[in-house]
Amino acid sequence: MQYSSSKENHIKAIFHLQESDGLVTTNELAAALQTKPASVTDMLKKLKQQKLLNYERYKGFKLSSEGKKVALQIIRKHRLWEYFLVEKLQFGWDEVHEIAEELEHISSVRLIDRLDEFLGFPKTDPHGDPIPDKNGKLIEIMQVPLSLLPENTPAIVSGIGDQSQEMLELLNHKQIAIGTRLEITRKFSFDQSMELKLKQSPVITLSEPVAKNIFVRYDQ
Amino acid sequence: MQYSSSKENHIKAIFHLQESDGLVTTNELAAALQTKPASVTDMLKKLKQQKLLNYERYKGFKLSSEGKKVALQIIRKHRLWEYFLVEKLQFGWDEVHEIAEELEHISSVRLIDRLDEFLGFPKTDPHGDPIPDKNGKLIEIMQVPLSLLPENTPAIVSGIGDQSQEMLELLNHKQIAIGTRLEITRKFSFDQSMELKLKQSPVITLSEPVAKNIFVRYDQ
DNA sequence: TATTTTTTTTAGATTTGTCTAAATATTATT
DNA sequence: AATAATATTTAGACAAATCTAAAAAAAATA
Ligand SMILES: [Mn+2]
Ligand SMILES: [Mn+2]
Ligand SMILES: [Mn+2]
Ligand SMILES: [Mn+2]
Numbered sequence A, B: 001m002q003y004s005s006s007k008e009n010h011i012k013a014i015f016h017l018q019e020s021d022g023l024v025t026t027n028e029l030a031a032a033l034q035t036k037p038a039s040v041t042d043m044l045k046k047l048k049q050q051k052l053l054n055y056e057r058y059k060g061f062k063l064s065s066e067g068k069k070v071a072l073q074i075i076r077k078h079r080l081w082e083y084f085l086v087e088k089l090q091f092g093w094d095e096v097h098e099i100a101e102e103l104e105h106i107s108s109v110r111l112i113d114r115l116d117e118f119l120g121f122p123k124t125d126p127h128g129d130p131i132p133d134k135n136g137k138l139i140e141i142m143q144v145p146l147s148l149l150p151e152n153t154p155a156i157v158s159g160i161g162d163q164s165q166e167m168l169e170l171l172n173h174k175q176i177a178i179g180t181r182l183e184i185t186r187k188f189s190f191d192q193s194m195e196l197k198l199k200q201s202p203v204i205t206l207s208e209p210v211a212k213n214i215f216v217r218y219d220q
Numbered sequence C: 001t002a003t004t005t006t007t008t009t010t011a012g013a014t015t016t017g018t019c020t021a022a023a024t025a026t027t028a029t030t
Numbered sequence D: 001a002a003t004a005a006t007a008t009t010t011a012g013a014c015a016a017a018t019c020t021a022a023a024a025a026a027a028a029t030a
Helices: A005-021 A026-032 A037-049 A065-087 A097-103 A109-118 A165-174 B005-021 B026-033 B037-049 B065-087 B097-103 B109-118 B165-174
Strands: A053-055 A061-063 A155-160 A181-187 A194-198 A204-206 A214-218 B053-055 B061-063 B155-160 B181-187 B194-198 B204-206 B214-218
Touching (some): A005 A026, A005 A065, A037 A053, A065 A097, B005 B026, B005 B037, B037 B053, B065 B097, B065 B109
Antiparallel strands (some): A053 A061, A155 A181, A155 A214, B155 B214, B194 B204
């Protein structure tokens, strides 16, 4: 089956929202897609009719298992293209999201499987998010927010929560990327800010909102 | 400026048709796009309004210079993606057209310029067609149809006229590709069919309709 | 040139995706 | 529980891209 870009964007956004929230609401989805609640309601009816969505009016909604399958294929495409853009075309990790937002709607399955192979079957995208395999299987990455990492414990940056331009810009400036090794040297209980030691870099300071959006796994 | 995929498909098709015909007609364009003349008329009005097209009703039409610029950028994208698919993702030259038909509508100019660089600024696509540079400059390839090549004159395949699945399949079978060196050993005046010698291949026979759609340049 | 045929355009519908404004349902607050 | 606030849906409109059927113009032919 083929779906319009707009439908695919809705499906993908519902998938991401239901990860955290379980049931998704109309206003939530409208906000995520920068559209209006009335437009969302219209689309929900169509997705329901195509059996991609479990939805009853006023009751919230979530993807059917078929809907989830579709979502995972879109996410696979999005993340593989992001990887391509960064690793092959030398884009920065803060420049690829919008382009991948278009590329993810290219329909050919053979294309994406060949791309996967060409890239060497990468496990995660440039933001540390896992790439579903061709069957839609998505691995869970064991990681904790940097804000919960104890002091003096070596860790490796493995993921980013808020991936907005602003956040990625800040991380670029602080020289933090996926794979960066670090260790918290000092935590301040007043504001939960922290000082970090990065391998071969001067000490840096991060605020709590930033630390909550950096995910790490223990080193070794 | 950004145009819808449908508009871009119209613009590109007009460009190709006017290459040969000068002025393009409504029915011609409808046939090329597998759509109806009434739909074409609707689109022509929109393209005219956007000053991409010189059009007066019942009089035929052709692209404005702005329209040509737009067309060349779409063609650039189409051909660079085809090159990528064949050279990097190992697709056959008979498998890439449809996928490129979608990829050509991805809007990012930076993406296409980076792709061009990644590919090493190729001059022609997998079918021998020249790739416009970032300014839309298109080189002319000096070539003649194989049907006009004299006997016993070494030549190199440089382009294909009819690029339909059927034609490319036939050429695959005959082991003819862009860059293939060949020489006509015998021409039959009865039907204009010919026998060819390919480097390290048995002699093959081609009919006139095929020979008219293979373009060659003289070897050396 | 008159008539027929072909081409092109117009008129009016349809589908998809979006919107605003109004109505209705649900949830929160007195 | 009644009322107020919020969330969601419905009603009706609009733009884009397409179509069919009919009208009009141009081209071909008798
Ligand atoms: Mn998208
Ligand atoms: Mn990503
Ligand atoms: Mn296209
Ligand atoms: Mn080509």
